[in-house]
Amino acid sequence: MALSYKARKRLSLLILVVGVPVYIVVCVTVVNMLERPSIWVEFGIYVALGIVWALPLKAVFKGVGKEDPDQPN
Template identity: 75%
Template structure:
């Protein structure tokens, strides 16, 4: 079932305001628990994790920044 524009917009806000900070805390916690690698390896891991978090949510974010396709068209004045 496809999400409506309003539902995608709401879920994207939930993901960005709650999910992303929780993901960042989890990643930093796991990185602190393991033995610290060299600075370049650690930077590479953080960059990779920065891209990986968005992959499962790609369908939610797609088209959210555009105008609502379900909204009635406004007549030109």
């Protein structure tokens, strides 16, 4: 089931406005529960978590910034 351009655009906006801030809060909470590791370990965790959220959502964000391919000229 492929999403239309309009659906991908709306879904990506929802993910960026609601999903990413929630994900950030969850990540910070989890890292703080680890009793504050050293600065380099903490940095590595945040970098890894910053990449992990985008990988499964790559298909949603791909091509959203371009013109609507379904729109007639």
